[in-house]
Amino acid sequence: MSMSMATKDSSWWIFTLPAFLGSETLLDQYIIFSLLAAFVSLALLTWAFTPGGAAWKNGRTRGGAAAIPGPRGLPFIGSLFTLSGRGCLAHRSLAAIASSMNAKQLMAFSLGSTPAVVASDPQIAKEILTSVHFADRPIKQSARSLMFSRAIGFAPNGTYWRLLRRIAASHLFAPRRIAAHEPGRQKDCAAMLSGIADEQSLNGSVTLRKHLQAAALNNIMGGVFGRRYETAADAASPEMRELEEMVREGFELLGAFNWSDYLPWLSYFYDPSRIVERCETLVPRVRKFVKNIIKEHEERSNYGNATDIAADFVDVLLSLDGEEKLNEDDMIAVLWEMIFRGTDTTALLTEWIMAELILNPEVQSKLRKELDSAVTAAAGDLTDADVAALPYLQAVVKETLRVHPPGPLLSWARLSTSDVHLSNGMVVPAATTAMVNMWSITHDPAVWAEPLVFKPERFVAAMGGADVDVRGGDLRLAPFGAGRRVCPGKNLGMTTVALWVAKLVRRFEWAADENKPVDLSEVLKLSCEMKFPLTAVALERNVLI
Numbered sequence: 001m002s003m004s005m006a007t008k009d010s011s012w013w014i015f016t017l018p019a020f021l022g023s024e025t026l027l028d029q030y031i032i033f034s035l036l037a038a039f040v041s042l043a044l045l046t047w048a049f050t051p052g053g054a055a056w057k058n059g060r061t062r063g064g065a066a067a068i069p070g071p072r073g074l075p076f077i078g079s080l081f082t083l084s085g086r087g088c089l090a091h092r093s094l095a096a097i098a099s100s101m102n103a104k105q106l107m108a109f110s111l112g113s114t115p116a117v118v119a120s121d122p123q124i125a126k127e128i129l130t131s132v133h134f135a136d137r138p139i140k141q142s143a144r145s146l147m148f149s150r151a152i153g154f155a156p157n158g159t160y161w162r163l164l165r166r167i168a169a170s171h172l173f174a175p176r177r178i179a180a181h182e183p184g185r186q187k188d189c190a191a192m193l194s195g196i197a198d199e200q201s202l203n204g205s206v207t208l209r210k211h212l213q214a215a216a217l218n219n220i221m222g223g224v225f226g227r228r229y230e231t232a233a234d235a236a237s238p239e240m241r242e243l244e245e246m247v248r249e250g251f252e253l254l255g256a257f258n259w260s261d262y263l264p265w266l267s268y269f270y271d272p273s274r275i276v277e278r279c280e281t282l283v284p285r286v287r288k289f290v291k292n293i294i295k296e297h298e299e300r301s302n303y304g305n306a307t308d309i310a311a312d313f314v315d316v317l318l319s320l321d322g323e324e325k326l327n328e329d330d331m332i333a334v335l336w337e338m339i340f341r342g343t344d345t346t347a348l349l350t351e352w353i354m355a356e357l358i359l360n361p362e363v364q365s366k367l368r369k370e371l372d373s374a375v376t377a378a379a380g381d382l383t384d385a386d387v388a389a390l391p392y393l394q395a396v397v398k399e400t401l402r403v404h405p406p407g408p409l410l411s412w413a414r415l416s417t418s419d420v421h422l423s424n425g426m427v428v429p430a431a432t433t434a435m436v437n438m439w440s441i442t443h444d445p446a447v448w449a450e451p452l453v454f455k456p457e458r459f460v461a462a463m464g465g466a467d468v469d470v471r472g473g474d475l476r477l478a479p480f481g482a483g484r485r486v487c488p489g490k491n492l493g494m495t496t497v498a499l500w501v502a503k504l505v506r507r508f509e510w511a512a513d514e515n516k517p518v519d520l521s522e523v524l525k526l527s528c529e530m531k532f533p534l535t536a537v538a539l540e541r542n543v544l545i
């Protein structure tokens with residue numbers, strides 16, 4: 001009897017739902033269920049018929065004469081997995097998808113509810129980076145929490161951002177300011193070389209990264225804060241420890257992939273890396289640290305002297321008057337940002353260069369020959385000016401920027417502020433996040449012959465190569481971006497790296513460590529760095545440096 005009842009009416013359990021869900025009537029439940037089902041079906045249907053995924057609904061990819069192709073990704077989250085995950089190399093995954101979909105010029109994809117495009121073609125990349133409608137950036141939650149929305153990199157395009165760029169351009173990055181800080185740079189470099197020599201004689205090999213990071217931090221701290229940590233005691237001081245720890249934590253927070261940036265509702269209950277909490281802990285530490293330095297400058301009260309060519313950037317900011325005067329929080333944001341932008345990029349680019357020089361001994365000896373004859377000609381130590389005039393050295397730096405661009409997706413994306421019409425007939429709608437896959441362009445055989453071969457000669461005019469402008473003028477190789485938001489630190493970065501490489505190669509012969517062969521695997525964090533820090537044998541040469 002009970003058996004037949006069960007078979008006759010197998011939906012009896014529905015009548016128990018109101019009790020479980022605490023609802024008064026069954027009708028409520030049906031309505032909720034139907035609405036939910038309708039919503040999910042609609043979302044799935046939208047997703048199924050939308051190139052680029054759900055964030056591109058309502059035909060947003062088809063605003064121009066040509067539609068923007070792109071992968072649908074997964075329902076609701078779109079292509080988030082392409083960018084997230086441990087060991088994920090987003091530049092390579094995006095390049096592979098763009099190539100398979102014939103979407104190198106421009107590809108649409110969805111990052112949760114955020115519509116995004118990526119250009120892997122020099123012409124379209126140029127149009128995006130130089131467009132006035134792409135002069136904003138989307139800002140991550142961590143960057144906003146760490147005050148970066150008031151710093152140069154994330155400040156929206158407008159009066160405040162233009163003011164910051166102008167101040168930085170004339171007081172921090174102008175060629176004469178860079179030249180004025182050369183003595184400090186030479187000192188940091190000399191300290192790095194002796195640290196390397198000591199480690200080599202102690203261990204028989206050198207792990208280069210920590211030496212480069214310390215020199216990079218000192219270089220920025222010197223130019224920006226007027227403070228260097230030169231002696232062993234300085235380097236081990238609690239202040240330096242605190243600084244290093246804050247920088248490391250900041251890098252981790254800014255580099256971490258945060259799902260809530262693209263699925264904002266997740267932030268209410270899912271924050272596995274505790275990003276919000278960690279930012280809240282870090283900010284007061286940063287404030288205290290930077291405020292102390294500002295206070296010391298104020299007490300010295302000679303910042304009226306900021307026109308002094310060797311003044312540091314704190315002096316300059318303190319000396320601003322009237323409408324240009326920044327409040328304390330803005331100053332902290334701007335100063336703190338410089339440390340983040342300026343340290344890892346120069347250190348990790350130099351590490352890639354040294355790795356390539358070890359793997360390509362013939363390039364290393366050719367470079368050393370050029371350096372040795374330059375020292376003879378300069379009748380003394382190598383200066384920034386000598387180094388800038390060495391074509392092979394400059395070509396080695398450029399070739400490394402090509403093979404290992406530190407920001408393979410140019411690090412910080414752009415945001416369109418109105419519809420942008422491109423020369424290929426496509427239209428990028430307003431409020432779209434745009435990336436440029438510089439790595440894909442620099443590895444494209446249609447753009448560069450034998451793209452996987454490390455060949456600095458391709459940049460030396462006298463060796464049949466091309467003199468390519470890497471500072472934003474030629475989108476075949478624009479590792480510093482281009483347009484009005486191009487990297488303002490490009491000259492400082494190039495000068496520093498070229499000087500370091502010149503001195504490293506002149507003072508030591510570099511060879512692979514047999515126990516730890518050079519491994520060019522990448523890891524993409526805030527920038528793209530060597531996954532396994534470079535360890536090498538540095539044999540001291542008998543030269544005056």
Ligand code: HEM
Binds near residue numbers: 129407490
């Ligand atoms: C090898 C060294 C470096 C590389 C490869 C690099 C790369 C980049 C890239 C790709 C961008 C985005 C550009 C764009 O959107 O078009 C950028 C922006 C920026 N970089 Fe650099 N950078 C380097 C060194 C530096 C240094 C040394 C500093 C400062 C001390 C610096 C400060 C900045 C700032 C403030 C921005 C934001 C500009 C804005 O949004 O207006 N960079 N950098």
